[in-house]
Amino acid sequence: MNQKKGRVFSGARPTGRQHLGNYMGAIRNYVALQDDYECIYCIVDLHALTTMETTVNLRQNVYEMALDWLAAGIRPEETIMFIQSQVPQVTTLHTLLSMVTPLGKLTDLPTFKEKVAEAPHNVNLGLVGYPVLMTADIVLYKAGWVPVGVDQVPHLEFAREVVRTFNHRYSTKALIEPQWKPTDTPKVLGTDGKAKMSKSLNNHIELAFTPEETLKKVMTMVTDPQRIRRQDPGNPDVCNVYFFHKMFSAQEDIDMVNIECRRAGIGCVDCKKLMAKNLNAYLAEFRERRIAISQDENKVWEILHDGAQRARLIAEKTIAEVKDAIGLP
Ligand code: ATP
Ligand code: MG
Numbered sequence: 001m002n003q004k005k006g007r008v009f010s011g012a013r014p015t016g017r018q019h020l021g022n023y024m025g026a027i028r029n030y031v032a033l034q035d036d037y038e039c040i041y042c043i044v045d046l047h048a049l050t051t052m053e054t055t056v057n058l059r060q061n062v063y064e065m066a067l068d069w070l071a072a073g074i075r076p077e078e079t080i081m082f083i084q085s086q087v088p089q090v091t092t093l094h095t096l097l098s099m100v101t102p103l104g105k106l107t108d109l110p111t112f113k114e115k116v117a118e119a120p121h122n123v124n125l126g127l128v129g130y131p132v133l134m135t136a137d138i139v140l141y142k143a144g145w146v147p148v149g150v151d152q153v154p155h156l157e158f159a160r161e162v163v164r165t166f167n168h169r170y171s172t173k174a175l176i177e178p179q180w181k182p183t184d185t186p187k188v189l190g191t192d193g194k195a196k197m198s199k200s201l202n203n204h205i206e207l208a209f210t211p212e213e214t215l216k217k218v219m220t221m222v223t224d225p226q227r228i229r230r231q232d233p234g235n236p237d238v239c240n241v242y243f244f245h246k247m248f249s250a251q252e253d254i255d256m257v258n259i260e261c262r263r264a265g266i267g268c269v270d271c272k273k274l275m276a277k278n279l280n281a282y283l284a285e286f287r288e289r290r291i292a293i294s295q296d297e298n299k300v301w302e303i304l305h306d307g308a309q310r311a312r313l314i315a316e317k318t319i320a321e322v323k324d325a326i327g328l329p
Helices: 018-031 045-049 058-071 088-100 102-108 110-118 130-140 150-169 212-217 240-247 250-264 266-292 299-326
Strands: 007-012 038-043 080-083 146-149 179-181
Touching: 007 018, 007 130, 018 058, 018 146, 018 240, 038 058, 038 240, 038 299, 045 058, 045 130, 058 080, 058 299, 080 130, 080 299, 088 130, 102 110, 102 146, 110 130, 110 150, 130 150, 130 299, 146 150, 179 250, 240 250, 240 266, 250 266
Parallel strands: 007 038, 007 146, 038 080, 146 179
Antiparallel strands: none
16 A cells, blocks of 8 residues: 555545446546555545435435445455545534635635525535535545546635645644546536536436436437437537447447438437447446345445544544644643
8 A cells, every 4th residue: 555656535425326427527537546546435425414405315325325336346445435424533624624714715616606506495504614524524534636526626626725724824734735636527417418417416327227227318318409300410519429429339339420410310319229228338247246246235334334444543643633733632
């Protein structure tokens, strides 16, 4: 582990089943980073509470997220994967960081404004403080790198600022300023072809779908809005299905669609069927592994508990340093 290039931290909210956006934007990258970095991946259940108004599915979501990560190739013997609320030190750090965070900075964040627009009836204090908790997550584990999609970049910039303010206020170097690690696929659009694919928008294609469910959802995808009739030529450059072909199809199919769509040689229905077939082939191995891992649910919870134990050791040290820097007895 010591020869690795540094420590990576990332988290995902167990607000629903994980989808292709999560896979292409985050999970795939989580797996690859294990080769070169010491990795800590967290199921951020406290973050989920900021927008989840019912928690009936929370435990199941946590479990399913762990299954996705393990099936994708997270190696729990070396990587720490755990549940946020099982390391309560993060809430202490959240409180301490809150003291150096101007409220106006939080309410000005575009991500906050978006969430307010999505659910104006549920603007709770936790939601406002979301970026502070996210900062606490990262710096508690002294992570130098955070692999996230483009949606999280404003939060990471915010985290860096909080760290600088904290270290300056208390004349310390206790906290490390994290850096963003961009992914190859920063933004996958949803089936609506407009918004970022997201668990909470119901425009997502779940990783754990069966091939039939995948096909059904793919058939609902919005294509080039200018192409109304089968005989109209289409424009793949503005079509989300073509974007998906570029992620999941072989070059031969990508080229065929690119040519045939433009001259109405292929219709949207056939184009989607082909994409769904390729997508199902792309995910086949992952899905097989997922089913195999799910045969032993206890083992998955054990992995998460073991991860929390290892995470707590790092967290306790950081909290001691931070309290010392502040002058808390
Ligand atoms: P929610 O709707 O509850 O916010 P989400 O689907 O946006 O859920 P998160 O848990 O917020 O998922 O994000 C987990 C990780 O997946 C983050 O690193 C995020 O950047 C990435 N991610 C989420 N959606 C996409 C997407 N559509 N394209 C690329 N990356 C994504
Ligand atoms: Mg999100």
